[in-house]
Amino acid sequence: MIRRDFSERDIHMALDGELPVDERAAYGAWLDANPEMKARSARFTADREALRAAFAGVLDEPVPASLRKVVLGEAPARFAAPRSRWWLAAAAAVLLATGGFGGYFAGIDGIGQENSAEDQLAEQAIAAHVIYAAEQRHAVEVPASDKDHLQTWLSNRVGLKLVAPDLTANGFQLVGGRLLPAGESKAAMLLYEDDKGERISLFVTAESTASSKGTYASAQDGPQAVYWLDKGYGCAVVGSLPREQLAVVAKSAYGQLLAGLAS
Amino acid sequence: MDEKKAAILGEIPRLRRYARSLLRDRDSADDLVQDCLERALMRLDNWQTGESPRRWLFTIMHHLFIDQMRKVNRRGEAAMLPLEAGEAVAQPAEQLDGIASREIIDALQAISTDRRAALVMVAIEGFSYAEAANILGVPAGTLMSRIARGREELRGLLDDTARRRTIRIVEK
Numbered sequence: 001m002i003r004r005d006f007s008e009r010d011i012h013m014a015l016d017g018e019l020p021v022d023e024r025a026a027y028g029a030w031l032d033a034n035p036e037m038k039a040r041s042a043r044f045t046a047d048r049e050a051l052r053a054a055f056a057g058v059l060d061e062p063v064p065a066s067l068r069k070v071v072l073g074e075a076p077a078r079f080a081a082p083r084s085r086w087w088l089a090a091a092a093a094v095l096l097a098t099g100g101f102g103g104y105f106a107g108i109d110g111i112g113q114e115n116s117a118e119d120q121l122a123e124q125a126i127a128a129h130v131i132y133a134a135e136q137r138h139a140v141e142v143p144a145s146d147k148d149h150l151q152t153w154l155s156n157r158v159g160l161k162l163v164a165p166d167l168t169a170n171g172f173q174l175v176g177g178r179l180l181p182a183g184e185s186k187a188a189m190l191l192y193e194d195d196k197g198e199r200i201s202l203f204v205t206a207e208s209t210a211s212s213k214g215t216y217a218s219a220q221d222g223p224q225a226v227y228w229l230d231k232g233y234g235c236a237v238v239g240s241l242p243r244e245q246l247a248v249v250a251k252s253a254y255g256q257l258l259a260g261l262a263s
Numbered sequence: 264m265d266e267k268k269a270a271i272l273g274e275i276p277r278l279r280r281y282a283r284s285l286l287r288d289r290d291s292a293d294d295l296v297q298d299c300l301e302r303a304l305m306r307l308d309n310w311q312t313g314e315s316p317r318r319w320l321f322t323i324m325h326h327l328f329i330d331q332m333r334k335v336n337r338r339g340e341a342a343m344l345p346l347e348a349g350e351a352v353a354q355p356a357e358q359l360d361g362i363a364s365r366e367i368i369d370a371l372q373a374i375s376t377d378r379r380a381a382l383v384m385v386a387i388e389g390f391s392y393a394e395a396a397n398i399l400g401v402p403a404g405t406l407m408s409r410i411a412r413g414r415e416e417l418r419g420l421l422d423d424t425a426r427r428r429t430i431r432i433v434e435k
Contacts, residue, residue, distance in 0.1 A: 012411050016385050018392050044414050047421065048386045051284075051371065054364040055387055058280040063272075064293055067279075070300040071271050 006030040011041045015048065117208060117234070122216035122225035124182050125203035125236035128189050129223055132178065133199040133238075140176030140191055150177050154188040159206040160233055163260025164190050165253040172200060172249065183207065200239030200246070202253055208234040215243070226250035233261065267307060270316040271300065277388065278320055284383045285328055287372050299324035321388075322398045325380065332376055370420035378413030381406050 006027055013019045014027055031038045132139050142150040147164060155162045157179050164174050172192035180187045185207040193199045203225075213228045216236075226247055227236040235257055237250035278299060282292035303310075303323050310319050371379055384395040385406075396406040 009407070009411065012407065012414065016392065016410070043418055047367070047414065047417060050363055050367045051383075051387055054367050055280050055284055058283050059276045061276070061279070063275045063279075067275055067293065067297055067300060068272065070297055071268050071275075071304065073268075073304075 008037065008040070011037060011044060015041070015044055118212050118214060118227055118229050119216065120183065121203070121205065121208070121229060121234045122227050122236050122238075124180075124187065125189075125201070125225050125227070125238045126216075126223055128180050128187070128203055129199075129201045129225075129238040132189065133191060133201055139199075141178040143176040144174040146176075147174065154179060154190075158186050158188045158204060160188075160204065161261055161263065162188055162204060163256065163263070165202070165256035165260075167192055167249060167253060170249045170252055171195065175199070198239070198241065200237060200241065200249060202257070203236045203238065204257065205234045206232060208232060215247075228254055267310065267316075271303060271320065274317050274320050275300075277317060278324055281321065281324065281383060281388055282328075284371060284387060285376075285379065287368060295324065295328060298327050302327065318394060318398060321384075321390075322400075325398055325400075328380070329376075366421060366424050367417075370417050370424065373420055374413055374416045378409045378416060381409035382413035382417070385410055 004023070004026070010019060010023075010027055010030075014024070019027055031041060142153065144150070144164075151162055151164055154177055164177065167174075171194045173194070175191040175193050177188060177190040180189050180203075182203075182205045185205060187203055187205040190202040190204075191199060192201070208229045209231065211230050213226075215224055215226050217224045223238050223240045224243065224246060225236040225238045227234065229235075235254060237246065237253050239246050239249070241249065275296065278296045279292060282295040282299075283289065286292045286295060299320065303320055306323075310316070371383070374382075380399060381395065381401075384390050384398065385392065388395075390398065392403050392406055396403045399406060401409075
């Protein structure tokens with residue numbers, strides 16, 4: 001038998017049954033000699049068992065009649081767009097996870113590290129954008145036609161003097177706004193739309209102790225957030241515009257927000 | 264009933280389990296399965312003799328899932344959304360027995376889509392690396408790194424949850 005060096009990669013391969021049979025004995029010896037790796041292997045094994053157990057019941061559930069009918073041809077085939085409803089739950093899950101797990105989000109490569117405040121802000125802003133910018137009739141709670149009330153209401157709830165920026169110079173009109181949870185505090189979301197129906201949103205919270213700025217995207221091809229954090233407030237501008245264009249709009253929005261806060 | 268349809272029917276429980284692990288919410292998961300079955304039936308002719316029905320169906324469903332997730336992220340297409348947001352906000356899933364299951368299901372939902380799909384494909388559905396890479400349409404090396412990172416991320420989340428619980432107990 002040729003001895004080779006094992007690594008963490010082999011833990012996954014062994015667990016997934018991909019380790020060649022003739023290497024298994026040597027792998028076992030390597031694990032025994034490396035307690036840290038052995039512990040890691042044991043944790044991954046336990047996680048897998050927990051995962052399997054969590055979903056095992058699904059196989060025993062009776063198949064819903066609606067699904068049987070699709071296959072048996074008893075339901076009229078729908079050639080239109082797919083029902084496309086399930087993915088909303090996926091987007092909602094991001095919001096829930098944001099609340100539930102606090103400092104830990106998808107898309108971060110530094111495994112095991114706490115996410116920073118700006119990642120949290122950006123993730124929450126993106127999750128809100130994904131859900132509400134997609135809404136036609138219920139995108140906002142208070143429409144732009146009631147702008148004074150919108151500004152007063154959100155200012156009171158969030159605890160900042162909020163002035164909805166005028167982005168008409170950038171081609172965007174205010175659609176309206178809504179109040180959202182943001183971690184343990186509240187956030188204001190202001191939604192804008194251009195004449196082609198492209199939407200961007202502003203996400204503002206009064207909770208921040210860090211001070212930084214940057215851009216953030218949670219997924220490839222997904223919307224991006226341009227954010228600013230300072231003592232006492234955080235702001236993110238989210239949209240799927242080309243990066244440079246988003247940066248210009250964001251800068252304009254941020255400048256006006258700041259002026260509003262100080263007024 | 265012809266053989267192909269019988270084979271598809273037999274795969275529904277597996278498809279439902281995979282959809283549930285991707286989406287958590289039961290109704291949403293079944294909607295995804297229904298989309299998958301409809302597309303499969305429209306493309307029955309593309310199903311080559313000898314190809315495993317499971318692999319064929321999982322590939323279709325995975326493409327549907329990934330396409331829609333991309334569209335969600337791009338927002339433009341989302342206008343087709345027929346429902347009010349409130350209706351689809353995930354309800355507590357029914358299959359949750361016990362805190363351990365709930366925690367791991369929550370954690371699974373919180374890891375990135377690509378990693379979740381790769382991990383579930385191998386760890387729950389039992390596909391080999393080669394099969395899973397084929398279904399997901401990625402090189403085996405990419406699949407492996409997604410699985411490894413997915414596991415790390417999942418563990419990190421579970422540790423995080425456990426720590427929070429400890430803190431809460433201490434605070435009481």
